Amino acid sequence: MNLTLKIWRQQDANTKGKMVDYPISGVDEDMSFLEMLDVLNEDLISKGEEPVEFDHDCREGICGACSLQINGEPHGPDRGVTTCQLHMRMFNDGDTITIEPFRAKAFPVIKDLIVDRSSFDRIQQAGGFISVNTSGNTIDANAIPVNKHDADDSFAAATCIGCGACVAACKNASAMLFTSAKVSQFALLPQGRVEATDRVLNMVRQMDEEGFGNCSNTGACEIECPKGISLENIARMNREYIAASVKK
Amino acid sequence: MSGMLNSTIARKVAMSLSALFLLIFLLQHFIINFTSVISENTFNELSHFMGTNVLVQFLMQPILIFAVVFHFVMGFILEIKNKQARDISYASYKGSANSSWVSRNMIYSGLVILAFLVLHFIDFWFPEINHKYIEFAPEDPTRYYHELVEKFHNPIRVGAYVIAFVLLALHLLHGFQSAFQSIGVSNKFNATLKSIGKFYAIFIPLGFIFIALFHFFNH
Numbered sequence: 001m002n003l004t005l006k007i008w009r010q011q012d013a014n015t016k017g018k019m020v021d022y023p024i025s026g027v028d029e030d031m032s033f034l035e036m037l038d039v040l041n042e043d044l045i046s047k048g049e050e051p052v053e054f055d056h057d058c059r060e061g062i063c064g065a066c067s068l069q070i071n072g073e074p075h076g077p078d079r080g081v082t083t084c085q086l087h088m089r090m091f092n093d094g095d096t097i098t099i100e101p102f103r104a105k106a107f108p109v110i111k112d113l114i115v116d117r118s119s120f121d122r123i124q125q126a127g128g129f130i131s132v133n134t135s136g137n138t139i140d141a142n143a144i145p146v147n148k149h150d151a152d153d154s155f156a157a158a159t160c161i162g163c164g165a166c167v168a169a170c171k172n173a174s175a176m177l178f179t180s181a182k183v184s185q186f187a188l189l190p191q192g193r194v195e196a197t198d199r200v201l202n203m204v205r206q207m208d209e210e211g212f213g214n215c216s217n218t219g220a221c222e223i224e225c226p227k228g229i230s231l232e233n234i235a236r237m238n239r240e241y242i243a244a245s246v247k248k
Numbered sequence: 249m250s251g252m253l254n255s256t257i258a259r260k261v262a263m264s265l266s267a268l269f270l271l272i273f274l275l276q277h278f279i280i281n282f283t284s285v286i287s288e289n290t291f292n293e294l295s296h297f298m299g300t301n302v303l304v305q306f307l308m309q310p311i312l313i314f315a316v317v318f319h320f321v322m323g324f325i326l327e328i329k330n331k332q333a334r335d336i337s338y339a340s341y342k343g344s345a346n347s348s349w350v351s352r353n354m355i356y357s358g359l360v361i362l363a364f365l366v367l368h369f370i371d372f373w374f375p376e377i378n379h380k381y382i383e384f385a386p387e388d389p390t391r392y393y394h395e396l397v398e399k400f401h402n403p404i405r406v407g408a409y410v411i412a413f414v415l416l417a418l419h420l421l422h423g424f425q426s427a428f429q430s431i432g433v434s435n436k437f438n439a440t441l442k443s444i445g446k447f448y449a450i451f452i453p454l455g456f457i458f459i460a461l462f463h464f465f466n467h
């Protein structure tokens with residue numbers, strides 16, 4: 001396939017960026033999107049130009065590092081996949097593909113297509129954990145019985161890889177889906193209930209401090225989430241938040 | 249109060265509560281208006297009650313006005329904050345791939361409703377307040393029907409009503425369901441709630457349009 005790539009190039013956080021056109025040929029439809037970008041970069045390097053910087057690590061859909069807004073959608077047009085799992089067969093010969101970094105005030109661009117998603121880490125650090133005694137008398141998690149249904153829902157919420165596609169897709173750059181997944185995964189388990197009140201208040205406070213938007217319930221996040229995290233988690237977080245606010 | 253509305257979730261809960269109040273009010277308003285199609289007397293009796301009852305006038309009416317003003321002011325605040333959360337916009341943004349048009353454009357359907365409400369206040373509410381609390385005109389319990397019918401003679405006004413209610417339908421097609429999600433309602437009744445929402449969002453505005461057209465063509 002021959003394609004035209006329109007790629008956001010930005011020297012560093014403080015320099016203004018712009019879209020630059022790159023023609024690319026010989027793209028195989030079995031390549032992943034990142035492999036296609038590898039080919040482009042090989043070409044740029046051989047010509048003595050600076051390669052396009054993009055985030056990636058596992059290249060198998062589990063780390064959440066790869067980002068990219070492709071033709072106006074996070075992780076491109078396919079569903080339930082990350083950019084590293086997106087195949088070039090989703091595109092046609094002659095296509096023009098727009099590639100931009102995830103856009104949010106809370107995700108500042110570091111260089112080219114790489115954004116700083118440490119705001120997610122800070123939300124997680126504000127309460128996305130449980131406190132356990134690890135001094136030698138740690139209680140086995142399985143010692144406490146958990147309702148199967150709750151265990152399944154908790155596990156489903158825990159599959160969130162923190163990729164940020166929900167924020168990128170949302171017209172308000174809201175981080176409600178991510179935060180609600182992290183809140184839910186603990187709220188559903190007896191071990192997580194102990195600190196549930198503080199957890200939801202602290203994580204939402206951090207989310208707001210980072211400058212993410214409000215939730216308009218458009219549902220864009222759920223559609224674009226590579227892990228199928230459900231909007232039900234947002235409703236659960238809203239309930240948890242209301243209950244916690246009344247308590248505190 | 250402003251302290252309580254400092255978080256994203258608190259703002260949306262408040263937005264939802266004001267909207268739920270408006271949804272109940274709108275249903276009540278529709279039922280009373282609809283009687284004007286069936287019986288002049290019933291409409292006059294109900295309007296007379298609403299217009300003179302102390303609880304309605306001095307408790308419900310202020311709450312309603314507060315809810316309306318709160319709702320659209322908060323709507324603007326949310327819109328501004330949401331715009332700020334994405335300071336650099338995308339060169340290409342495909343909202344249609346993952347969300348409905350109505351859900352992404354609540355502020356625009358809302359603005360049309362707001363314009364309508366201004367017209368509505370000038371048409372009905374200001375004359376009413378003037379009549380009752382400024383001129384202290386003697387109450388005539390049969391005046392309401394004629395006042396209503398007379399308003400629907402003007403085709404331009406009827407046209408504006410129709411447009412506003414179409415936009416209200418669009419607002420509620422997303423809003424009804426969204427209001428429940430915002431206060432955390434998600435259970436086995438979700439599908440039923442969604443259907444009721446769709447029914448309400450289409451049927452109530454359509455009903456208001458019907459009433460306007462009915463009086464326009466019948467008098």
Ligand code: HEM
Pocket residue numbers: 214215216217260263264267268270271274316319320323324326327354355357358359361362365419420422423424426427428430
């Ligand atoms: C006066 C003009 C109005 C404006 C400017 C307005 C604006 C808005 C906006 C911007 C939202 C979306 C908030 C968000 O993105 O989270 C919204 C939500 C909503 N509006 Fe309105 N609106 C108006 C009138 C009304 C009326 C008359 C009703 C009902 C009778 C109504 C019912 C709703 C509902 C049910 C929601 C969903 C609340 C939620 O998401 O929690 N609105 N409105």
Ligand code: SF4
Pocket residue numbers: 159160161162163164165166167177178181221224225226227228229
């Ligand atoms: S909720 Fe989904 S889209 Fe959002 S960070 Fe988690 S995995 Fe990514």
Ligand code: FES
Pocket residue numbers: 055056057058059060061062063064065066082083084085
């Ligand atoms: S590189 Fe790890 S999810 Fe794509």
